[in-house]
Amino acid sequence: MMKLRHKNKKPGEVSKGHKKISWPYPQPAKQNGKKATSKVPSAPHFVHPNDHANREAELKKKWVEEMREKQQAAREQERQKRRTIESYCQDVLRRQEEFEHKEEVLQELNMFPQLDDEATRKAYYKEFRKVVEYSDVILEVLDARDPLGCRCFQMEEAVLRAQGNKKLVLVLNKIDLVPKEVVEKWLDYLRNELPTVAFKASTQHQVKNLNRCSVPVGQASESLLKSKACFGAENLMRVLGNYCRLGEVRTHIRVGVVGLPNVGKSSLINSLKRSRACSVGAVPGITKFMQEVYLDKFIRLLDAPGIVPGPNSEVGTILRNCVHVQKLADPVTPVETILQRCNLEEISNYYGVSGFQTTEHFLTAVAHRLGKKKKGGLYSQEQAAKAVLADWVSGKISFYIPPPATHTLPTHLSAEIVKEMTEVFDIEDTEQANEDTMECLATGESDELLGDTDPLEMEIKLLHSPMTKIADAIENKTTVYKIGDLTGYCTNPNRHQMGWAKRNVDHRPKSNSMVDVCSVDRRSVLQRIMETDPLQQGQALASALKNKKKMQKRADKIASKLSDSMMSALDLSGNADDGVGD
Ligand SMILES: Nc1nc2c(ncn2[C@@H]2O[C@H](COP(=O)(O)OP(=O)(O)OP(=O)(O)O)[C@@H](O)[C@H]2O)c(=O)[nH]1
Structure with missing residues (x-):
């Protein structure tokens, strides 16, 4: 029956006991209790159902916004009622403190103008500060091709000024990209200042069982030197072990790994851990946050994002791979510097181009060789320049800077600091270990390899x-x-x-x-x-x-x-x- 009655109801009729739900937005006006009707009933007016739905949605949105504003106003009124002078003062003080802190951080940041993006700079610097704060020993990783260019004196100063008597050790990484004599000269030079360890990080892409070679570096055959195994890990472990054993009781230490982007900080950690604990890549800025890696019972490593001591636009900064090559506005100028610094014959042979007079000629020839064209079919010098820069930062174009003939102690280091660091890390032990590493790279005695070996090393092993x-x-x-x-x-x-x-x-x-x-x-x-x-x-x-x-x-x-x-x-x-x- 109910059903029947309902069915018979006319559209628009409201059953008794049910209130008609009305939207707060205006309904069509009624005239004398009757609905307003069109004055021209004869003209048929078709309203598309979509138009009606859109209008309804618009009105609904407007209503929701109005309601929200009203609620906010009510809340603010309530807050004003509760606010006392005391809480107001507290609020002002808190804001002032926050402002001062921000100013302080910004001032410090100006020492490290790292990336154009202010937020990224800030975030990276914060992470670096955290690493310094938590670490007992800081490893500053340097690229052996240009160790002084990679050194960040402001960063070293920040470490030496930090509370807790932090210790600094330099790690000369990527020694495989530099002749042995140059590495030795750099070791002699840098050891006048801080304990320095020669290192070659593993460049394997596997997740576990990264190779580590315990053979000394200096006598390695060309093929072994170019292998992907890590050299110098044992020396570094010995240096850190010496520090752990300083007192009567062996202590636990945290070791921060810092340096410019792309010098191989994460690769070094992975090589020590012998697994891919940190992300590694040939572009700068892979590491974005501090990361803690447990090396063993006594040593924890802290990976830090790279920080840059200089404006991003500087050619030196670009050539040190501190800036993403693909994001460069002007990739041609750094290539000009590369051509000035490097052996032109070697570059000509590498790219198979010759007889160029200017950088532009060179880049056009390289673009032609690599098939880098832009719209319209013209060869793109920019794309060629980016390709050359990518080869440069990955070490495909050989380059290195020899150490200065005479040594002068930087202002932030004193004779006492040098003496203290030397004693703490037992520098003589380190020097001996460095010699071993150098020998290891030169001998080619790959049967000394421990752990899994890559095909090249297995080949050498099998030969004997x-x-x-x-x-x-x-x-x-x-x-x-x-x-x-x-x-x-x-x-x-x-x-x-x-x-x-x-x-x-x-x-x-x-x-x-x-x-x-x-x-x-x-x-x-x-x-x-x-x-x-x-x-x-x-x-x-x-x-x-x-x-x-x-x-x-x-x-x-x-x-x-x-x-x-x-x-x-x-x-x-x-x-x-x-x-x-x-
Ligand atoms: N030939 C050679 N390449 C290395 C060595 N160490 C690292 N690399 C390469 O250098 C590039 C950068 O290495 P990363 O370990 O990502 O450098 P990073 O300092 O952690 O870089 P960010 O995360 O940007 O700070 C990678 O392509 C590595 O394979 C080395 O000893 N020899």
């Missing part, structure tokens, strides 16, 4: 391994080989059966030769582990064991293949027995 010698012996038909007491020769070698990849380097014996095969000597690795910082021994041991297992697995695989080959070669199979029987 006894198993390789056997494989080579088998390949040479007349080679006599000896495994323990067993002596034999191979007449039917099948290298491909054994699954050995062909190597470029030919070091196979050309004549009959005897290859002595003894078990791989692991003594030196253990000895080395014993010599490392006790803090690192656990990690080094675990890494060595893992490596040993891997090598063992590989050796087993090779041995089983080898024994198969030998069985057939020496004819010790069933056929041979038959022969003997006959």
